[in-house]
Amino acid sequence: MxxxxxxxxxxxxxxxxxxxxxxxxxxxxxxxxxxxxxxxxxxxxxxxxxxxxxxxxxxxxxxxxxxxxxxxxxxxxxxxxxxxxxxxxxxxxxxxxxxxVKKKRAKRRFWEHPSLAMRSESGIFQAMYEDLRQHPEKFFDFYGMSISTFDELLSSVKIAITKKDTVARMAITAEERLSVTLRYLIHGINFSFLGKDFMIGRSTISGIVRETCAAILKALQPKEMPEPTTEDWTRISEEFYHKTSFPNCLGAVDGRQVKIVSSQAVIVASKKFKNCNSVVVMGVADANYKFTAVEVGLFSGDEGGEFSIEKSSFGSSLLAKSLAIPLPCPPPNSERALPFVFIGREDFPPHENILQPYAGKDLKVKCSIFNNRLARAYSSIDCALAILCHKFKLLRVGLTVAPEFGMSIVKTICILHNFLGERDGLNMDDSFACSLEDYALFRSEVEVIAEDSKSRREEFADYFVSPAGEVSWQTHGVEKHEQP
Known part of the structure; x- marks a missing residue:
């Protein structure tokens, strides 16, 4: 042998x-x-x-x-x-x-490294936290939120992230743990540099971010992104009509990719995710640029390994007709009932609750007007994703963590987007362009009645060119003559 x-x-x-x-x-x-x-x-x-x-x-x-x-x-x-x-x-x-014999762990030279021993006196949190609270503008620049919003967020997660002091050392406070996490999410500072700023070990920083993200998701998701009811969908459609003049609209749907930067954390990830190169975020936005639903998945680049809306819980519920969508009703100034719909791109497949624009260049006036009205409603998801990307710079920098951890981070960012937008408002200067790469959400054949979907699009197009549904701006950029 x-x-x-x-x-x-x-x-x-x-x-x-x-x-x-x-x-x-x-x-x-x-x-x-x-x-x-x-x-x-x-x-x-x-x-x-x-x-x-x-x-x-x-x-x-x-x-x-x-x-x-x-x-x-x-x-x-x-x-x-x-x-x-x-x-x-x-x-x-x-x-x-x-x-x-398993590889023995290297013997620690220090119980606490000398470079971190002065954290209680020289760390960035100890040196600046109380002073920043005296200057609201500086606090907002550092944390990306107002003092009152920070305090509310802290109260929501404090119990979950508070650790007990021991005889050996003093625990890192909940305020500092939340500060570390927000600096990472909002400013995209990597763990190594955060460790030097806060004088905390890199592995400890990673653990703090993981635990705090989990606490934020658990505490805020039921409040900031609950599953909409029929009454919620009706309210959302009313807001869409008030702001975009598009009736019976439940939201706009789109997806983006967040790159996973090559790192040792990804290399040693489990075999299930070994070829993953990005985290995909699919969002449904309302007229206020808030997310009513978010799905986060992984894109591996392997055949059959893509994330798609059909595989998400939202897409499954949509295709199974279990989203509590209201029954069709007539839009303002009309007696003809129209279905409630989500707005998608032209590469979305036909579906009775999804509207996509007419494809092509040489379109009839009616079709061009429909596309103009649709584009205005669709801009809500574009703006929401752009604001998300500019607010949380980590999404632009890229993730250097394992894919499973990255999914939790992206979910947390989307929840915080709603939380901050409701309390501090949204910076519309960030809404002009999203630097994240587009992602095709539909990648397989969906069983739908195409002709029925097209007829519903025609119904909306007819309404927009009728006296009951037309608006003054809808012909901007539209040719004044019918195309053959």
Missing amino acids: EEGTAEYPARSLGGSAVVVEECAGVSISEAGACVVNEFKAEERDSDSPEIIFVAAVKRKNNIATARGGKVNVRRRRGGRGGHHSTAGIGVACVTSTDER
Whole structure:
């Protein structure tokens, strides 16, 4: 038998040690010894440290000792002893110590590194937090939110992120933990630089961000992004009509990609995500540029590995007609009922609750007017994603964490977008362009009645050119003559 190889059916014994079941007549070729008790092995009196042997017997309370090519078995705690040959006794394969023993963790030189020892006096949080609270504008620049909003967010997650002090050290406060997380999300500062600013170890920074993001999601998602009811959809459609003059609109849908920057964290990620190169965020925005629904997935670049709206819970509910969408009703100044719809791009497939623009250049006036009205309503998701991207610079910098962690971060950012927009307002100067890459949300065939969907689009187009539905600005940029 060769070193590092198992020639018989084996099972794991912890680490790289294995047990070969019921392999009679196996001899051991090198000196060494191991004791097995309930299939847990430990080295004992090994004359050859590079090679060890593990022997296991059928009865748990027996002790097996391998010496000089034979296996001696004796009963534990005063039981009858005796010498047995290897026949009928499971004998482990010869395993190299390099493979069996887990890599030992390097011995720590310091309990706390000297460069971090002065955190309580020289850390950026200790030096600036109280002073920033005396200057609201500076506080807003540092944290990306007002003092009152920060305090409200802190009160929502404080219990979940507060740690107890110990005899060995003082715990990092909830205020500082939230400060670390917000600096990372809003300013995109990587863990290494955050560690130097706050004088906290990089691994500790990573743990703080992970725990705080989870706490924010748990505390705020039921309040800031609840599942809409029929009454909520009706209110959203009324706001859309008031702001965009588009009736029966429930929201605009689009997706973007957030790049995962190559790093060791991604390289060692689980096999399921080994080819992942971006996190995909799909959003449904209302007329106030808030997200009513968000789905976050992974794009791996492998065939069949893409995230698509059909695979999301929102898309599944939409296609299954379980979104509590109101029944069709007539738009203002009309008696003809129209369905409630979501606005999508032209690459979206036809669906009875999705409207997409007419494709092509040489369009009839009616079709061009419809596209103008649709584009104004669709701009809500473009603006929402642009504001999200400019507010949270991390999305532009890219993620340097494992994909699963990245998904949690992006979800947290979307929840904070709603939270901050409701309290501090949105900066519309950031809404002109989104620097994130587009993402095609539909990637497979959807079973729909195409003709029925087209007829619904025609119904909206007819309404927009009728006296009941027309508005003064809808002909801007539209040719004054019908195209053939």
